[in-house]
Amino acid sequence: MNGKCKISMAVIRRLPKYHRYLKDLLNRDIKRISSKELSDIIGFTASQIRQDLNNFGGFGQQGYGYNVEELYYEIGKILGLTKDYKTIIIGAGNLGQALANYTNFERVGFEVKALFDINPKLFGIKIRDIEVRDMDNVKEFIKDKDIDIAILCTNKGSAQGVADKLVDSGIKAIWNFAPIDIRVPKDVIVENVNLIESLLTLTYLYKSVNQ
Amino acid sequence: MNGKCKISMAVIRRLPKYHRYLKDLLNRDIKRISSKELSDIIGFTASQIRQDLNNFGGFGQQGYGYNVEELYYEIGKILGLTKDYKTIIIGAGNLGQALANYTNFERVGFEVKALFDINPKLFGIKIRDIEVRDMDNVKEFIKDKDIDIAILCTNKGSAQGVADKLVDSGIKAIWNFAPIDIRVPKDVIVENVNLIESLLTLTYLYKSVNQ
Numbered sequence: 111m112n113g114k115c116k117i118s119m120a121v122i123r124r125l126p127k128y129h130r131y132l133k134d135l136l137n138r139d140i141k142r143i144s145s146k147e148l149s150d151i152i153g154f155t156a157s158q159i160r161q162d163l164n165n166f167g168g169f170g171q172q173g174y175g176y177n178v179e180e181l182y183y184e185i186g187k188i189l190g191l192t193k194d195y196k197t198i199i200i201g202a203g204n205l206g207q208a209l210a211n212y213t214n215f216e217r218v219g220f221e222v223k224a225l226f227d228i229n230p231k232l233f234g235i236k237i238r239d240i241e242v243r244d245m246d247n248v249k250e251f252i253k254d255k256d257i258d259i260a261i262l263c264t265n266k267g268s269a270q271g272v273a274d275k276l277v278d279s280g281i282k283a284i285w286n287f288a289p290i291d292i293r294v295p296k297d298v299i300v301e302n303v304n305l306i307e308s309l310l311t312l313t314y315l316y317k318s319v320n321q
Numbered sequence: 322m323n324g325k326c327k328i329s330m331a332v333i334r335r336l337p338k339y340h341r342y343l344k345d346l347l348n349r350d351i352k353r354i355s356s357k358e359l360s361d362i363i364g365f366t367a368s369q370i371r372q373d374l375n376n377f378g379g380f381g382q383q384g385y386g387y388n389v390e391e392l393y394y395e396i397g398k399i400l401g402l403t404k405d406y407k408t409i410i411i412g413a414g415n416l417g418q419a420l421a422n423y424t425n426f427e428r429v430g431f432e433v434k435a436l437f438d439i440n441p442k443l444f445g446i447k448i449r450d451i452e453v454r455d456m457d458n459v460k461e462f463i464k465d466k467d468i469d470i471a472i473l474c475t476n477k478g479s480a481q482g483v484a485d486k487l488v489d490s491g492i493k494a495i496w497n498f499a500p501i502d503i504r505v506p507k508d509v510i511v512e513n514v515n516l517i518e519s520l521l522t523l524t525y526l527y528k529s530v531n532q
Contacts, residue, residue, distance in 0.1 A: 126521035130500070153502070189521045190528030208419030214500065218517060259523065283527040285520065289341070289425065291364070297530060301523035305514065306429060309496065310337035310400045312470065312512035316494040317401030319508060 117165050124162055125185055127152060132182035144175035194219040196255060197285075200272050201263035202227040202235070202242045205287055209261060210237040223255050228268075245272075249279040259283045266290045328376050335373055336396055338363060343393035355386035405430040407466060408496075411483050412474035413438040413446070413453045416498055420472060421448040434466050439479075456483075460490040470494045477501045 131152050135143060145156040152159070163170065163181075166188055170176045186192070197215075199206045202225040209215075210222050225242045227233070232242045243251065251257070260281045264272050269288035276284060283299040286292055289306050342363050346354060356367040363370070374381065374392075377399055381387045397403070408426075410417045413436040420426075421433050436453045438444070443453045454462065462468070471487045473480060473495055480499035487495060494510040497503055500517050 122525055123518070123522055125525065126515075126518035127502075129521065130517070188525065190524035191521070195524065195527075204419040204422040208415040211415040212516070214517060215520065218521065220520065259527070282531060283523055285523055291338075299523060299526040299530060301519055301526065303514065303516065303519050304337075305423070306341070306425060307334070307337035308512055308514050309426065309431065310340065310402070310429065311334055312494055312496055312510060313401035313406065314333055314336065314399065315510040315512070316406075316470070319510060320493060 121162050121165055124154065125189055128159075128162070129182065129185045129189060129191075132178055132185065135178045136182055140178055142175045142177055145170065148176070191219055194221060195258045197222050197259040197261055198248070198251065198257050199225045199240075199261045199263055200227075200245070200248070200276070201225075201265075201268075201288075202229070202232045202237075203263060203265075206261075206263035207237050209263065209287075210240050220259075222261075223257060224251060226251075248275065252276075252279040252281060257281065259285060261285045261287070262292070263287045332373050332376055335365065336400055339370075339373070340393065340396045340400060343389055343396065346389045347393055351389055353386050353388055356381065359387070402430055405432060406469045408433050408470040408472055409459070409462065409468050410436045410472045410474055411438075411456070411459070411487070412436075412476075412479075412499075413440070413443045413448075414474065414476075417472075417474035418448050420474065420498075421451050431470075433472075434468060435462060437462075459486065463487075463490040463492060468492065470496060473497045473499050473503070475499050 131148070145159045148159050149156040154162070160170065163176075166184070197220055199210055199222055206225055206227075210225055215222070222240050225237065225240060226245045226248050227242055228245045230244070233244055235242045260276045260283070262269060262272060262276075262284055266289050269286070269290045270292055273284060273286075273292040273294060277294055277298055282297065284292070284294065284301075286300050286302045287305070289304055291302070292300060294300055342359070356370045359370050360367040365373070371381065374387075377395070408431055410421055410433055417436055417438075421436055426433070433451050436448065436451060437456045437459050438453055439456045441455070444455055446453045471492045471494070473483060473487075475483050477500050480497070480501045481503055484495060484497075484503040484505060488505055488509055493508065495503070495505065495512075497511050497513045498516070500515055502513070503511060505511055
């Protein structure tokens with residue numbers, strides 16, 4: 111498999127979907143599937159599916175289709191699911207607390223080790239068994255606990271300053287829920303979840319079908 | 322302006338970003354801006370920006386650039402922000418409650434009128450002033466209150482059944498946070514926020530820079 115080739119972001123963003131559907135097939139004890147059958151359940155065309163999976167060396171066999179279990183594990187490997195990830199959440203407001211409560215993340219190997227906030231009233235509060243800690247100690251915590259990913263749930267105004275601090279602490283991947291584009295060095299990954307942008311896409315589409 | 326032409330989803334997904342940056346410019350009392358200056362702050366190329374905005378008839382003038390206020394309001398109009406939207410949240414778990422608490426939605430004209438759940442223990446609880454109600458009464462509520470958009474925060478297993486019920490109640494737009502692709506008739510809009518897919522994109526990118 112050629113893991114070094116340049117894959118387009120469009121393909122990459124489809125991989126988690128393949129992964130999810132393959133998991134469902136595995137749960138239903140289905141052993142193999144053709145690109146045509148996969149197309150029927152995922153909604154991409156069969157040719158799109160073959161093309162996508164060929165980017166990673168191709169897993170299918172002519173006349174047999176794909177081995178579901180193999181494909182599931184290979185895509186998991188490509189997605190980086192061969193290790194567990196230690197994460198912290200910055201910002202223990204509603205969204206931060208909701209994410210700390212979201213147990214689905216653990217199923218894909220994500221463990222939230224702590225929440226951090228600047229509000230002393232929140233220090234020591236526990237969400238499940240995850241403690242809210244003082245933002246002043248974040249750098250030490252990241253080093254000590256070998257944190258891989260930070261989940262940014264601050265407000266807009268604090269986000270860039272917090273991101274700078276995280277980068278300075280050695281964080282290489284930020285999952286950003288703050289409604290702002292943060293600036294980071296080139297070797298740091300940012301994945302944005304911008305809820306307002308998603309909502310405005312919905313209103314655009316709503317308007318276009320209801321006018 | 323030709324609002325009926327077919328605009329690609331890639332362009333549409335950039336519009337909320339233009340809208341957000343133009344709002345910042347307005348707040349800083351900046352009256353006009355060239356595509357080059359806009360490019361410097363948004364990060365898209367100037368030619369991309371001109372091309373995007375031309376899709377909607379073009380707002381700029383050669384040698385003058387864009388009128389910030391006009392462009393902000395026009396993009397708002399395109400995004401459907403000329404009306405207020407009445408929404409309900411289905412699923413009053415952690416995520417549903419966090420979204421009910423997220424006041425940023427109100428700034429773009431979204432009012433959450435109620436949460437709905439099937440768990441009687443939650444009925445009557447209030448998140449800010451938003452009450453959790455019995456899912457059995459959702460259809461009546463949608464009709465009575467003229468609800469435009471439903472925000473789906475149930476678990477995976479309940480999502481399709483709830484979506485069917487919403488469609489049956491006349492809902493034309495669903496903002497889906499459940500980790501599943503729901504099936505709806507063609508005249509119903511679904512915008513997905515799939516947190517696990519976003520997270521797996523992050524781990525893919527993390528792996529690709531850290532290997």
